[in-house]
Amino acid sequence: MWNFLWKMLSFPVFFGIVHLRGLVRQEDVYKPSPPTIHKSPAPQSNSDGQTIAITCKGNIHSNESTYYLYNSRHQNYTQLLHLTGDEKTATFVIKMGTDSIGNYSCNYKTKVLGNWVYSPFSKHISITQEDEWQRKAEQATQGKRHNIERKSITADGITKLEEHDATYINVAFQAE
Incomplete structure (x- = not known):
């Protein structure tokens, strides 16, 4: 009896799902x-x-x-x-x-x-x-090019241009 009732109720549900699936476009899925x-x-x-x-x-x-x-x-x-x-x-x-x-x-x-x-x-x-x-x-x-002349002081205190980006080197003065 339950088996018969189950078949009766499941067929409309199954049929509805199959029918609904046919209405949905593949692009949407x-x-x-x-x-x-x-x-x-x-x-x-x-x-x-x-x-x-x-x-x-x-x-x-x-x-x-x-x-x-x-x-x-x-x-x-x-x-x-x-x-x-x-x-x-x-x-x-x-x-x-x-x-x-x-x-x-x-x-x-x-x-x-x-x-x-x-x-x-x-x-x-x-x-x-x-x-x-x-x-x-x-x-x-x-x-723009940044050409900055760098200078260093020699031991005798005379400034000379350096080709490199050097800092002040060998700065020494004699005491008088």
Whole structure:
């Protein structure tokens, strides 16, 4: 009797779960997580000025993906990188300047069960006016050479120029 009752009650529940599962899209079940985003000085800056690297890392499900970088000051993405293989991290290089100021975020698309699926957007990071001022200060410092003449006093008290960055050496005076 209990066995019959169990079958009667479990069939509608089981049927409802199967039916509900058919209504849920595969993209919703396998939705990628938002990427992480980081900002750092680029490993190599060129003579045109300082650059900043923005790195986005996502939960990639396939052998190909595309990352998009957005600046809040622009309507569309500012850069995109297509990755293949096992790569999960995209590094965008931003040349510092007044056009680079803004809030940056990224997202990516990856294939899930043969279909392209977009991730949510990352948190945002900022490139600020202070970053631009720091860049200009570093450029000004690099552009100036500091030639300071160093002097030392010899034993007889006569000053002579030194080629090295030496301090005062062998200072000795005779008592009169």
